[in-house]
Amino acid sequence: MTSPDTPFAPLPQPETAEGKPRLTGVEIELGGLDEARCAALCARHLGGRTRQVDEAIWQVEDSRIGDLKVYLDTALRHADKTALRDAALTVGREVIPVEIVTDPLDRDGLIALDELREQLRQDGAVGSGGGVFFGFGVHLNVQIASDRAESIVPPLLAYALIEDWLRTANPIDHTRRVLPFAAPYHRRLVRRLIALGRGAKLTHVMDAYAQEAPSRNFGLDMLPIFAWLDAARMSAVLTSATSARPTFHFRLPDCRIDDPSWTLDSEWRRWRTVERVAASRDVVTELSQGWEAAHVGVPLPRAFWAERCGAILTERGLADAGGGPA
Known part of the structure; x- marks a missing residue:
């Protein structure tokens, strides 16, 4: 088992389908x-x-x-x-x-x-906290393991399920919460991804994403991957600013470079948690059922699901990105 102190600990699937390290x-x-x-x-x-x-x-x-x-x-x-x-x-x-x-x-x-x-x-x-208008971020462009659905859909679903917890357990700077560059996914997208499931076809997921998240400005921007896979299918939501590439574009993290306790590894841990959740069918199922139960009827504040999600992740030993046990 990887030590919680290991910097940039390997992802659950550390290599590509060709057997090369994911970059x-x-x-x-x-x-x-x-x-x-x-x-x-x-x-x-x-x-x-x-x-x-x-x-x-x-x-x-x-x-x-x-x-x-x-x-x-x-x-x-x-x-x-x-x-x-x-x-x-x-x-x-x-x-x-x-x-x-x-x-x-x-x-x-x-x-x-x-x-x-x-x-x-x-x-x-200096980073995000260095000024009132400093909404500075760090983006991780994590190479996908393969172009198959099983390498792309589960991490997207896992992120959608735990995003509220990621934002609550380690909040981003106020300026970045106000600016539109790293917005949370709308509940409509989460609901559709849950309905499609962990084993969904890529084309179905791409269509849902294009309809519910037609922008680069989300904590996890999937447009680079989808443009790389099928630019014609996504043409209605792509702009010249979208760089097609086979990478998860993780835009959520702040840059807190002037904070001596902050490291790039701390943001890597957040993405690694996404992939650790994605790798467990049982955890994804539990989170999916929990999310749906928490969103029946009158919409509750995101903090409600964040707390319940955090409890599930802690019980499963997956709360590393929130400062809990690895």
Whole structure:
């Protein structure tokens, strides 16, 4: 059994269908450092060389965890270079995060990135709690084990069932709760996923998702996977901002990089809990029945189901992401 102190403990299914380690790309939004300084610190601690691509875009090439992109996280960075655009970028730096985007990483790479996280903290990086308008997040892009339904549907259903508990046991920053970028799934989607079941066909799940969650802005964004599987089927809800790729786009976590007790591993634990739940047919069944019982008649507050869900996960030894026993 994996120790609860093991950093970036393996997922229940750690390899792809081809027998290769499942990789995870990471996106970190932060403040307190401009993109040039941030890129230089990345290169100092991970090796490699920095290269300025544009006013607001840097790259760190050939680091020991691969290439990193470091840029101001705004659509303005894609605009044609003008004096007005550059002035807007300068003003925007007060509230727009710098984003670090990694190549897909194995466990050693994630550990090295978490070491960089600590160095950035020491050099002045700030996270969601650093300002009233700092709704900064961390996104984990976790590679799917295969393109088969059994690798995709159970984690989606598991997340939908335990999302209220994830948000209650380890609440995200108030600003990110108000902003629409990591919204909770609507109960209609959860109900439909339960009805379809853990063994549902991908096409049925994709249709339900397109109808009930037609946006990237959820704590778990499934559009990249579904666009990669069948872009034509999902065309009505896809935009140019959707990058088709075979990864779960886990957008829920805050970036709390200025908190010395916070680590990337703590957010990895949240996703690992999703997959641990998904791996147990019995737990998914119990949670599905419990969710339906809690949502009969007058809708109850999400906190009610979060408490009941947490009790089930604790009893099953699956409350690791909430700070309980592993």
